[in-house]
Amino acid sequence: MQSKDQLPMSTTADLAVIGGGIVGCATARAVLARHPGLKIVLFEKEAKLAAHQTGHNSGVIHAGLYYRPGSLKAATCTSGREAMYAFCEEHGVPHQRCGKIVVAVEGKEITALEELERRGVANGLNGLQRLSAEELQGHEPHVRGVAGLFVPQTGIVDYVRVTQVMAEHIRAGGGIIHLNTPVRQIGKDPGGEYRLQAGSNTVLVRGLVNCTGLHADRVARAAGMHPDLRIVPFRGEYYQFKPERSTLVKHLIYPVPDPQMPFLGVHFTRMIDGTVEAGPNAVLAWQREGYRRGDISLYDLADTLSFGGFWKLAARFWRVGLEEQGRSFSKRLFVKSLQRLMPEISQDDLVPGESGVRAQAVDGEGRLVDDFRILTEGRMVHVLNAPSPAATASLSIGEYIAERIMELTG
Numbered sequence: 451m452q453s454k455d456q457l458p459m460s461t462t463a464d465l466a467v468i469g470g471g472i473v474g475c476a477t478a479r480a481v482l483a484r485h486p487g488l489k490i491v492l493f494e495k496e497a498k499l500a501a502h503q504t505g506h507n508s509g510v511i512h513a514g515l516y517y518r519p520g521s522l523k524a525a526t527c528t529s530g531r532e533a534m535y536a537f538c539e540e541h542g543v544p545h546q547r548c549g550k551i552v553v554a555v556e557g558k559e560i561t562a563l564e565e566l567e568r569r570g571v572a573n574g575l576n577g578l579q580r581l582s583a584e585e586l587q588g589h590e591p592h593v594r595g596v597a598g599l600f601v602p603q604t605g606i607v608d609y610v611r612v613t614q615v616m617a618e619h620i621r622a623g624g625g626i627i628h629l630n631t632p633v634r635q636i637g638k639d640p641g642g643e644y645r646l647q648a649g650s651n652t653v654l655v656r657g658l659v660n661c662t663g664l665h666a667d668r669v670a671r672a673a674g675m676h677p678d679l680r681i682v683p684f685r686g687e688y689y690q691f692k693p694e695r696s697t698l699v700k701h702l703i704y705p706v707p708d709p710q711m712p713f714l715g716v717h718f719t720r721m722i723d724g725t726v727e728a729g730p731n732a733v734l735a736w737q738r739e740g741y742r743r744g745d746i747s748l749y750d751l752a753d754t755l756s757f758g759g760f761w762k763l764a765a766r767f768w769r770v771g772l773e774e775q776g777r778s779f780s781k782r783l784f785v786k787s788l789q790r791l792m793p794e795i796s797q798d799d800l801v802p803g804e805s806g807v808r809a810q811a812v813d814g815e816g817r818l819v820d821d822f823r824i825l826t827e828g829r830m831v832h833v834l835n836a837p838s839p840a841a842t843a844s845l846s847i848g849e850y851i852a853e854r855i856m857e858l859t860g
């Protein structure tokens with residue numbers, strides 16, 4: 451039987467969503483919920499949905515502790531987190547609101563921990579709990595630290611499963627999802643419609659949303675935009691606990707993050723399937739979808755190295771970059787950084803796990819774009835920076851884009 455994804459492609463639609471990760475699916479679903487009759491197509495280049503960032507992450511429902519109050523990240527993470535819990539409840543997606551602790555290993559990190567607590571309160575988090583060294587042990591007996599912060603709102607889920615349920619809703623609402631269909635060219639027709647080269651077909655649409663993650667800047671440029679940023683891919687590598695040692699971790703354990711860096715530092719995560727992961731680190735990937743150390747694409751590499759912003763970034767962070775590379779090549783160094791939080795962990799406790807590649811936008815001045823960046827031009831919306839916590843925030847990001855696209859397309 452022919453599946454809906456293999457239906458012959460229609461040559462016109464009201465709206466095209468490009469990218470079948472969690473943000474694209476949440477967007478298509480939100481638009482359809484507001485405007486049931488609308489003709490929506492979603493194009494995904496891979497043979498399945500959630501094949502990239504959405505399928506290669508820590509599976510954490512973030513509380514909204516870290517983000518600058520007033521930022522789009524803070525707003526959509528806070529509302530999106532509760533929307534995500536409600537979505538999982540309603541549609542039977544396994545999840546757990548297990549809470550997490552952030553651990554200050556040394557006294558000098560306490561100021562940063564206090565600042566995190568202030569941010570959390572400013573972002574509306576209730577019930578944050580400061581922990582003494584003894585209380586820390588009560589929550590996570592194998593962790594060493596001088597103080598901690600317990601965040602009750604944090605949880606875990608499988609975002610691939612969430613995306614699949616979103617896709618069921620899109621199809622039930624009349625939306626069409628085309629897998630194996632990369633969008634390569636985007637032009638403007640004299641009638642004002644956008645002409646998409648999608649797979650081997652040409653489709654005319656009134657509006658479009660670019661949710662292509664690691665390729666978002668390229669798709670924006672293909673559509674005639676000139677964003678002053680480039681996606682720089684950072685691979686995050688994980689180790690997995692051997693089953694007999696996974697009892698060392700009860701829930702989620704995070705270090706106090708370096709405020710200069712956009713990543714949260716290697717942490718311990720009990721996943722929804724019961725396995726426990728340690729990681730991720732953050733190394734420059736030589737390929738946008740390069741999941742292994744040896745993966746390299748000369749095209750992607752040239753794209754990164756020809757971007758002035760990358761060299762400005764490298765000039766500032768070369769030392770951190772070298773340390774991260776070291777941890778990528780040496781299990782001993784990786785484990786050493788984990789031992790800061792959990793001294794008794796050893797190399798024997800861990801086996802190599804999965805990896806993921808983050809789509810991190812870097813601007814022309816070499817700054818890591820901190821907030822989500824969503825640009826509109828004409829009747830197009832381009833999601834140009836949606837790193838963590840975009841999976842948590844996806845339902846809210848979808849609503850935000852749905853509102854914008856309807857204003858634009860009328």
Ligand SMILES: Cc1cc2nc3c(=O)[nH]c(=O)nc-3n(C[C@H](O)[C@H](O)[C@H](O)COP(=O)(O)OP(=O)(O)OC[C@H]3O[C@@H](n4cnc5c(N)ncnc54)[C@H](O)[C@@H]3O)c2cc1C
Pocket residue numbers: 468469470471472473474493494495496499500501502503504505506507508509510511512631632633634661662663664665669686730805806807808809836837838839840841842843
């Ligand atoms: C290591 C790691 C850990 C993370 N941990 C967490 C976490 O615990 N909690 C959290 O909230 N967030 C986390 N994140 C972030 C989160 O995974 C992402 O923010 C989120 O998945 C982004 O979703 P997306 O739909 O924008 O991108 P993606 O999931 O990457 O989807 C983009 C899609 O677009 C498709 N595509 C690209 N180009 C084209 C084209 N030309 N035509 C058609 N399709 C195209 C791709 O194939 C892909 O399927 C993590 C990310 C990483 C990498």
